[in-house]
Amino acid sequence: MERNIALSLRYEGTRYHGWQVQKNAVTVAGTLEAACAKVVGHPVHLTGCGRTDAGVHAMCYVANFRTSCRIPVERLPYALNTHLPEDIVVLKAAEVSAGFNAIGSCIKKEYTYQIYNDRVRDPFYVHRAYFYPKRLDETLMQRAAEQFIGTHDFAAVRSVGTDVRSTVRTIYDCGVTRQGKLLRLRVSANGFLYNMVRAITGTVLYCAEGKLRPEDIGPILDRGDRSLAGPTAPPGGLYLTRLWYEEEVDLFD
Amino acid sequence: MERNIALSLRYEGTRYHGWQVQKNAVTVAGTLEAACAKVVGHPVHLTGCGRTDAGVHAMCYVANFRTSCRIPVERLPYALNTHLPEDIVVLKAAEVSAGFNAIGSCIKKEYTYQIYNDRVRDPFYVHRAYFYPKRLDETLMQRAAEQFIGTHDFAAVRSVGTDVRSTVRTIYDCGVTRQGKLLRLRVSANGFLYNMVRAITGTVLYCAEGKLRPEDIGPILDRGDRSLAGPTAPPGGLYLTRLWYEEEVDLFD
Numbered sequence: 166m167e168r169n170i171a172l173s174l175r176y177e178g179t180r181y182h183g184w185q186v187q188k189n190a191v192t193v194a195g196t197l198e199a200a201c202a203k204v205v206g207h208p209v210h211l212t213g214c215g216r217t218d219a220g221v222h223a224m225c226y227v228a229n230f231r232t233s234c235r236i237p238v239e240r241l242p243y244a245l246n247t248h249l250p251e252d253i254v255v256l257k258a259a260e261v262s263a264g265f266n267a268i269g270s271c272i273k274k275e276y277t278y279q280i281y282n283d284r285v286r287d288p289f290y291v292h293r294a295y296f297y298p299k300r301l302d303e304t305l306m307q308r309a310a311e312q313f314i315g316t317h318d319f320a321a322v323r324s325v326g327t328d329v330r331s332t333v334r335t336i337y338d339c340g341v342t343r344q345g346k347l348l349r350l351r352v353s354a355n356g357f358l359y360n361m362v363r364a365i366t367g368t369v370l371y372c373a374e375g376k377l378r379p380e381d382i383g384p385i386l387d388r389g390d391r392s393l394a395g396p397t398a399p400p401g402g403l404y405l406t407r408l409w410y411e412e413e414v415d416l417f418d
Numbered sequence: 419m420e421r422n423i424a425l426s427l428r429y430e431g432t433r434y435h436g437w438q439v440q441k442n443a444v445t446v447a448g449t450l451e452a453a454c455a456k457v458v459g460h461p462v463h464l465t466g467c468g469r470t471d472a473g474v475h476a477m478c479y480v481a482n483f484r485t486s487c488r489i490p491v492e493r494l495p496y497a498l499n500t501h502l503p504e505d506i507v508v509l510k511a512a513e514v515s516a517g518f519n520a521i522g523s524c525i526k527k528e529y530t531y532q533i534y535n536d537r538v539r540d541p542f543y544v545h546r547a548y549f550y551p552k553r554l555d556e557t558l559m560q561r562a563a564e565q566f567i568g569t570h571d572f573a574a575v576r577s578v579g580t581d582v583r584s585t586v587r588t589i590y591d592c593g594v595t596r597q598g599k600l601l602r603l604r605v606s607a608n609g610f611l612y613n614m615v616r617a618i619t620g621t622v623l624y625c626a627e628g629k630l631r632p633e634d635i636g637p638i639l640d641r642g643d644r645s646l647a648g649p650t651a652p653p654g655g656l657y658l659t660r661l662w663y664e665e666e667v668d669l670f671d
Contacts, residue, residue: 246538
């Protein structure tokens with residue numbers, strides 16, 4: 166009987182052209198599918214919880230695949246990690262119901278955008294945070310971030326490129342915290358459009374710079390015009406940080 | 419009149435063959451000397467506060483050089499950083515007394531060795547911490563670390579290679595702390611021998627594994643036999659973290 170196996174993983178995305186398998190480009194899914202094939206003994210097709218872009222990281226990512234291989238799930242992380250490069254790690258594996266699908270069963274996701282805010286950059290945050298030397302006021306940024314909460318058409322903060330049926334999503338929470346020189350913008354939603362968190366970040370930073378006011382954000386979303394919002398922040402600051410599923414899955418600690 | 423300029427810097431050492439200039443190898447000093455030459459308009463010879471090895475990092479490093487260039491010191495960090503790769507950053511510059519020497523005037527240094535201790539490795543600590551999957555008891559490690567405190571001949575915990583007049587040094591403090599999955603061994607001393615902190619780390623880890631007892635360390639130091647102590651831990655976990663100078667220098671925040 167075929168089993169449905171879900172994996173939770175973590176990856177440092179700098180070296181990869183994103184999650185999604187592409188011809189002639191090294192991707193996280195392509196690398197992980199090759200490792201899975203070696204361990205289970207047959208070609209594997211992975212379904213991921215979303216498309217992360219080139220250079221984007223995941224503290225937590227979920228993918229599932231079907232196999233008739235009888236290897237105990239608790240041995241899978243170790244077996245897979247011996248076939249994976251150091252910047253991708255399988256944290257846990259679990260057998261899930263036949264209907265489970267890493268993207269379809271996902272009801273909520275959280276992304277965190279990390280900004281390194283100091284006069285001089287830090288060599289340990291290269292590709293890991295967006296270096297922003299101008300002093301940022303996190304209280305003002307928090308006010309800007311809150312404007313995105315709710316069910317809206319988010320066409321104004323996405324990049325065109327992928328066809329989607331609807332650009333309406335629900336953001337449950339959107340806020341900014343500071344820990345020393347690190348600012349973090351956390352956004353949780355029932356789904357994200359292409360480049361949405363990076364465009365939200367760019368827009369919140371525009372407010373911090375006085376190029377937009379927090380009260381401009383509502384009307385910008387209403388107009389749905391991408392050119393009115395802030396720029397798309399670079400990928401290295403973005404992390405997929407949390408996932409919620411409709412069924413309980415034993416993938417997270 | 420020639421000025422003596424000191425710089426504090428931070429670097430992520432993964433890409434470098436250590437601090438010291440070498441022919442046919444990319445080093446931190448070589449890279450920084452090239453940037454200095456561009457800014458001051460003449461060849462520059464840097465004196466560093468110590469030789470860090472290939473792959474070793476510095477949260478804080480001090481180097482000095484002499485120049486007749488009149489550029490204001492407060493403009494130097496920005497000017498140098500525009501000529502430096504992202505993994506080396508000049509934090510601050512200060513004019514120091516004619517007799518100041520980054521290594522000769524340094525009276526105390528602190529190194530921190532970072533261990534990532536969990537069942538599975540973390541892709542964000544590759545080259546930044548030593549991945550150690552076996553459960554480590556930091557209380558036992560602390561007891562082992564304390565044995566190194568004091569004035570001893572440290573020949574048993576150094577690699578032969580560089581000629582030194584004496585292998586006697588004074589360790590002021592040596593201790594282990596845990597923060598979640600990260601263990602940190604901090605050692606401060608009036609000077610360090612080649613690979614000394616990495617050999618101390620390997621020895622403390624030997625104690626954690628039961629291959630040595632903390633009370634074995636004193637006799638091992640007395641015997642001065644490198645083969646009795648633990649192995650040299652890998653370079654990626656090692657950070658130069660703090661420096662003390664005999665004169666007050668305006669280089670640290």
